Amino acid sequence: MKKVFIGFAIFLVILLAAAALVPVLFKDKIKEVVDREIAKNVEAKVIYNADDIGVSIFSTFPNLGLNIDNLAVVGVDSFQRDTLAYLPQFRMGLDLMSVISGDQLKIKSIKLTQPNIKLKVLKSGKANWDIYKAVPTEGEPDTVQSDFSMAMEKWEVENGKLVYEDLSIPFSVQLLKMNHTGSGDFEKSVFDMVSKTTSEGFTMTYDGVNYITNKKLDADVTLAMDLDKSLYTFKDNKFKINDFAMDFAGTILMPKEDIDLDLTFKALDTDFKTILSLVPGMYTEQFKDVKTEGKLAFNGYVKGRFNETSMPGFGTDLKVTNAMFKYPDLPQAATNINVDMSVDNKDGIINNTNVEVRKFHLDLGKNPVDAKAVINGLDPMKVDGNLKASIDLNEITKVFPVEGMTLRGLLKVDANAKGTYSAKQMPVMTANLNLANGYVKSKDFPAPIENLSALVNVLNATGNTDDTEIKIENFKMLLEGEPLAGRVYVKGIDKPIFDADVKGTIDLTKMTKIFPLEGMTLTGRIKADIKTKGKMADIEAGKYANITSSGSMNVDKLTFVSTDLPQGMKVTTANASFNNEKINVQNMSGFVGKSDVQMNGVISNYMGYMFAENQPLRGTMNVSSNRFNVNEWMVDEYSGQPVAQQTPTEATGVVEVPGNIDFVLNATVKEVLYDNLNLQNMKGAVIIKDKTAKLQNLAFNTLGGSFVTNGSYNTQSLSQPKFTFDLDIKNLEFKEAFNAFETIQKLAPISKFLEGKFSTNFAFAGELGQDMMPVMGTMSGKGVIEVVRAVVKNIKVLNKIGETTNFKEVQNFIIENKDIAAEILNGNLVVKPFDVKVGDINMLVGGTNNLSGGIDYGVALDVPTGKVGSALNNKLSSFAGMKDYKGAERVTLNLKVGGTMDDPKVALAGGSAKAQAKDMVKDVVASRLNTEKEKLNVKRQAAQDSLQRELDRRKKEAEDKARQEMEKKRQEAEDKLKKEAENKLKGIFKR
Template identity: 30%
Template sequence: MLKKVLKWSSISLLTIVIALALLPFLFKDKIKSKIIESINKNVNATVALEDVSLNLFKSFPKATVTLDKMSVINKAPFQGDTLVYSEKIDLKMSMMELLNGEKEPMTIQSIGTENTKINILFNKDGIGNYDIAIKKDANEINEKEKPFALSIQNYEVENLKFTYKDEASKMRMILDSINHEGTGNFEKEVLDLDTKTTAKVTFDMDKSNFMRNVPISLEAILGVDLKNSKYTFKENKALINQLPLNFNGSIQMAEKGQVYDLTFNTPSSDFKNFLGLIPSAYAGNLADVETSGKFEVKGKVKGNLSDTTVPTFDIEMLSNNASFKYKELPKSVKNISIDTHIVNETGLMNDTFVDLDKLTFAIDQDVFNSSAHIKNLTENPNIDAALNGVINLANVSKAYPVKLEKPLNGILRADVKTAFDMKSVENSQYQNIKNSGNINVTGFNYSGPEMAKPVSVSVADLSFNPSKINLNKLQAKTGKSDINVSGSLDNFYGFLFKNQILKGNFNLNSSLFEVADFMSPTTTTNEKGKKTSEQVKIPSFLDCTLTAKATTVIYDNLNLKNVAGTLIIRDQAVNLKGLNMAVFGGKIGVNGMVSTKNKVPTFDLDLGLSAVDISQTLTMLNTLKAIAPIADVINGKMNSTITLNGFLTQDMIPDVKSISGDLMGTILQGSLNKNKSALLTELDTKATFLDLNDINLKDVKAVLSFKNGKVAVKPFTLKHKDISVQIAGSHGFDQNMDYNLKFDVPVKYLGNDVNKLLAKVTPSDAKKIESVPVNAMMSGNFKSPKVTTDVQQASKNVASQLIQLQKEKLVQKGTGALSDLLGGNKPKSATDSTKTTTKEQVGNAVKEGLKGLFGKKKN
């Protein structure tokens, strides 16, 4: 009998399991159609749902319906904006709900979401993107036709990001990493809802940040009155950072907004509560802090929150004669007094004011005092503040656990008062700004990732007046460099509070300025954890003019002397004007632009070289060496004007492959050192008529243009003694070349054979072929050149011409002797006849003449 029971029990259990496994497939489409129906009937938006699944085992005996990747996309006037996106939504219900008829609603008992984003936006006209519900009359609403009904017992939200943005008020609030759960019987109209919430808060208003990823938490039992939409705080415990707060009172939903009637306070008055306000990343271990004195936070909020009003509120933060000391640190902060009020008495946001009547503290004998008052908070904030006191910066890290790579040093002295309103700052109406006092820093040392090398400031002295902040003196060193700066800032407050461009004019003097001391590429870490260096960027927030003088500037491998000029820094670029320097035994003037605005930095410069040493210039400047690689074998000086543009490398050095421009050069004096060049050595071998060691290059002029890695040399003529040559052609930055040289060579340089023939003609005939063209072709590359000439052919041509001249002369002489003979003229004597011709020559001439006269038959 037992066996039968077990057998049928097993079969029944197996049947149930199979049925439970098959049911999702049977009811999936039914559930999906109800969800789509419910959404479409109620919202005016584009809704997408990737998939719907049903699981009967996950929360047995309840069924779990999972909606995958659901999104709600707004229509006009927020066309294309995402209102809601949820990676996963779980709906839990009784399995019996699956058997309901088509017209019967399914009752949901629990809701859970994962990785959800909600974006609430208000445009400049005050219209919100959340209002997507289709408006219905009361007569249209029929409970029986609802696809779903709610009987919520609990709900859970995991990793929700809520963004609120109002374009009109320029306000943005983000609640990130929200994890929230609540338990209560929503079938009752009045219930207790047990909740737990954690999140991170960021709050900005008009480009000013008030909170950034501040952690908050709340454990609360809320009394919920569903009929009146009222939520009352009962037992609760809240933390803002590590500041504990208790709440009393209620929040009620109204037709337009919410009604607040709340009070709150710190449950204890220990000064540790103040340290709890500081983000935990900077506050250190509060468990090991010894404190004395009190710190209290209390406040009340009462009234309506609507589109036009806020509740009135009064928040106080008070402390008197408090102190704290971290056990692991040698110094304490004493005599701390805080008296702060944040108040709104009218319900209008602009009437909110902040009074920091007192904030004082002391470390050792150094005392620092400050106060500030802010009113007209939203329309035109008015700020009145004062700072007075001394801080030994080295003591900051000895009294408070500041995380620094290297400790600060130096003494800060301040005595400053300021009063201004934001509209005057925006409009540069300096007559409405009241500044006075000065700030002085001495012995300040700093090092950080944004600096290439540690900076040591011996003195920095600033004074404040209504229109400007004057930098009276800044003396600093970094690496090998020293700088002395003075000048003024025109709109410091616009830069500080309104993200405006920082404008100023400065004078800089330096005895030694090494550019590498200030060049530090930004290091970033990519998604795979690999560190990469980004291109050096000229700050986009600067618009200033710098008049500079430096005895020595070291840039790359160059030592520049007596550098002076003007640098205009604007729009992520430096405009160089009248920059002059002594280098390479002469001077160089620079005008132009260097820009880091685009992804790859660019430059566009005009250079003027005056009496510079040619070999040094071409050896030290890789850019020019690529343009004129042969020039480094020239000993001498030159003047040159160069225009060039292109890209810069990560080290802010011209990328040779990218440059283009023109070069015009004149050699003031110069000679060749052929032993430095394989090309000249090869040319010297092939062009034997040249003596390269004896060439004078004075006043030689050349014009080059370069682009896309090619250099074109316009034809120019070089003369050496009685030889001239026209040079033209091109070469690449890869050192491959294609040049033609056209020589005009006197025939006397073509060798002994030609000279022997030349000696046999008369001087007047020799003048007919004084010189001959010789062509030379240079190819290959500068390190392995190939030189060919037609000098042998030219020699042959000259020899042929000389022989031809001799023949013509002999014929002329022979014909004249025959004419004399036939005409009855006799030579005066044998001696005389030998002066003009030999017997053999006369005989040959006679023979040739007789052949011409008698060699033909008569007609």
């Protein structure tokens, strides 16, 4: 027995040792497979750090666990600014034997912890998750063998966020705090897949309207899976939104790209209380104690084909009969609730949707609300409906819990509409809303809004949009003794005539405490006196003299912070006056984030910008600051941390210059913090126009040198933003420049080893990548570099030259006041020939640094003949024309320098007693210039060809469209003549 225990103990030790060693042995192998699979199959930017990959066996036994932290997938092309998925913790269970055998790795399980996933479909139908590289067409062999195979048994999502946005429908779904588990045997063709999904915040939106907002979701679904047929059948399932539960029956068939749906659904509970839980504001902790009566019937269907061009048909019916609800702590009930409505769309064409509200009635205490509506189609929309209500606002708080708020006043609504609604038509309608003696008081701020009144009238007697009249009269309110009053009159929808005036003080702090703004904080006071009258047609035509507009506005201690602007902004004080044409901004001071800002200037065309389409906001503003921190505004999309703290490979996206801004900003800033630079005494102009920001004589000091730059940043193409810069730099340290600028690190790595200063006047241009860094292969430019003084020592290239020639003095020397001409072509730095004197040696140098770090230089050494030693003498004798060089006073040695700065290769290329060195060096430089210029010509020709193809395509589209339009008009004319002839014939036979 003792031997048995000893043997068992040894077995356990071996097992544990194996479990500990397996991850170590196979981690590199698995990482290699992951990298290869991504490169082979994924057309997207997959970002992760090798140090964040781990392999274990204990947590996923008997499978091998692959763990990847901080994994991000960023889209390409149209989605290159979108993050498809950010996965803080990604866990994959791999079949252990498949890892050991070296065959395909079998995926057995997946777990995502706190994932942030955004699925997006553009109006064109293009989806951001379509990131897999092209697969062979039907009938062609698939020669790409995947390193992974799907043997899934279970999967899990913990505390995730999922957003699906389809702009082609337009439809979106959002799930917050989502937990999901699923199981099934994907190695089989037919099996049951069981899943459970919960979400604390389920929102569903269609065409900009939230139909379900931030509800609780609980879904248990069992699908019968037939993978060979791509057929999925609902078995046991239950979907629950808040307390409203329903189930689905039917099938989903997906043989190819199309999805064929044949589904029905119905409510599982006929208690009215279940659908009441979906009403905004109802589902609170008190909801379980709400007393209800009445019955509910709800059912519907979805049937048809779903793809990029078609939608399935759908329909729902809802009936609520003799229902009521009453909160236990409130004195009155909502009674006589009766609803009979349906939505029907048989063919899936959204415009053919019909909605019929046959009955809608409820009594809020003693206040009745009645509505009926029939809507046929969406565009155009035929409407026949009415709404009538007379509500004492105080009675609402006796029926419905409005926590912490007191309401008073009488609200009357009487609206009728009948006719067609479209871009050019309005239903014949009358709508009157009258609020009298309004009173609003919130527990968060004791000061009430008093004397609140408004009379709103909408009238259209003809059905013509231009005859629509909107009047807001007798609007007034009082907040802690500060009045606000105004009136508005608008006639017409497309080209409205308007007449409005507003006068008073708005205390934003008080207003937002009474009416909270979700996700933002707004404080401060605005005092305004504004009058305006005119026609929109005059604004669009730029005839501002026909507009009567005047007023003033004073802002005091305004602050704004939101989820989209967490840095916040503050306007300490600002005064503005305006007329028809411009706004004068005076004495504006405040902060953007932690940076102070002072501003004044003139803004023009503000009416065209606000009211007309595609008209720019123009202006000239003078901006000054003591200290502006640019880094504060460069934050990562998910972590919220400054970009400087993120890994260099993370793409934060291109910053777009607004296209409808035409501004000149004259800036004076004492200190600017940008990335790792501290810019002092910045002064110059920034011109913003046509999605381009131009720098004009922008001067600043940094790194001990002075800079003056002119340039541009062009975002007319977000996929290929362009830049130009003309730099004039004085007295900059070589090493400081190398440490601060990545471009210098790549193009001029020698600057790392130089001690001293340089000046330059250099112009260059190129494209920026999605990380806002220059795409080196696109850069071109030229200029002159003036070496003020440079101590040259401990450079491997020169050490190698010294070793090859035995001229030790070329290894350490000083250059002063030397101009060096250079050119950048396709991201390669071409240094044109320049001479340097080192003792009695004359050096001529020229060549190139390429993007991969390689160097290709020619060096000619003009030396006294007596300096040539015996070893070098033997080498020179092997070159043609060098047999009798000893009779000359000086000799020229030609050297070819290649390799890299860290590993240079130096070879003697020949010599001359006739000082022909310049020819060799010039040939090296000319060869590189010709090569790169030829590449540029090829690129230019390709761009011209692409542009011509696009112009030809657009021309053909225009011609086809014109031809179709002519054919349409011809057919319409023919049909009209035919109809007239038929009518005449009918008239003849009637006689």
